[in-house]
Amino acid sequence: MNTESVVRNPNQNPKQVSRVVIGAVVILVLVILGFRSFAIVEAGHRGVVLQLGAVQPQVLEEGLHFKIPFIQTVIPVEIRVQKAETSQVSASRDLQTVTTTMAVNYHLDGTTVNNLYRTVGMEYRGRIVDPAIGESLKAVTAQYTAEDLISKRSEVSAKVKEALAAKLSMYNMILDEINITEFKFSEEFDRAIEQKQIAEQQALKSKLDLERIKIEKEQEITRAQAQAEALRLQKQEVTQELVQLRQIEAQLKAIEKWDGKLPNVTGGATPFISVDK
Template sequence: METEKVVDMIPKNPKNLKKIFVFSFIIFIVILLIFNSFVIVDAGNRGVVTQLGAVQDRVLNEGLHFKIPFIQEIIPMEVRVQKEQTEQTAASKDLQVVTTTVAVNFHLNPDIVNKLYQQVGMSYKERIVAPAIGESLKAVTAQYTAEELISKRQEVSTKVKETLAKKLATYYMQLDEINITEFKFSDEYNQAIEQKQIAEQQALKAKLDLQRVEIEAKQKIEQAKAEAESLKLQKQEVTKELIELRKIEAQMEAIKKWDGKLPNVTGGSVPFIDVNGLQK
């Protein structure tokens, strides 16, 4: 039988092995450099460039960009509209405790996000936005009474927006809109408001009742005046001929009711019929 020959795959020359190792390492480094030489900034973001930890003036727009491998780093920062909703407690002009729920829409200034990152970092909501909302609400709330905060809600919202916009602009952010969704007052104040409304309703009812009584009284006075005027006119129109006519009408009415018999007992008033007068 022939002995099987085992093929040795390992190069017998150590120099060739070293060359293969070096070549593979170089290929790996090249691939690594290629992959680390490009970065993609997603839509709605900007890229902050840092070089060995130092923030650069250049800001990358959306898309594919070249960077120096292992030296430069790209930090993405969202420039879309962001929302921050919070509850803030403040005191009104009449020293009522007011808890305000407000929703704020804002966005980062795309051209200078590098400055925001350099001065504040990524936690700008906690460090800047939330405190600025609280300060703005307290400053504006103190200018109005609790009742005015409700009746002048739009005016209050406008002032808060103006104040907050200035504070955010200091840190390279732009305010889009704010919405005050709710005002909450203490239980004592709510009870006082309820009692005030009840009192106003009762006062209104009393006023309406008084007006109704006054109107009815005036109507009665006018009615009495009209009746008196009517009687006055009737008296002015009474003449001798009218009196005679009324007598004749009364006698005619008596004739219609008479049954032709004279009463057996006389002592009361018996209707007198003037026949001659009738003939005339």
């Protein structure tokens, strides 16, 4: 006999109606309990188990898990790499104001997220990460002058990373990497740096000019010495025989160029008389 027949039949026993209603309620409760008896931990997360509000020692891995309905609650906590970007104002060793922009990559230790949830809660970035970044930056930048912060950026970055990793590890957080993207100083300091760079460039140019002039002078001296040495060697090679040989060569060239006519008058003790053919 179904519920519809019970409703339509006014003479039906009320006890039977009650049993049907109770059965339906029990089935509904069982379905609800069935759904609330399982928890799914998504990829890249861990599950923190709360039993009547108390954090339990076990941490749930990714996947489907059984829990006690209405007694236990599963809080998902992300353990994937997270990024924090911040801009911090600090002072250098020479008391220059420095604004540092830095990006930080970190993640939570999946095996101890229950301890982090118990001691810090889900607001761990605002309570732990951001203050730790500021403290680490201020502690390191105070060890360097403003110019050293620029010229030794890799060294500064390594020290900041070491200090920040130590602070985050106290709360079961793991530092992956940091990147200092910018050091920004006051306008007065920027102008002073610019003037210094201009002066250094001018000094370097003057030094290079002096070196160039020195090299050119040495080259001229070398050329002059080489020419003098060549002349000296030529003088050593000039002999009486060489002079006579050159004279004979000159006479032979003159004879080759002669057209067969005698000159009208020639110099010397005995002049030639023109003889007409």
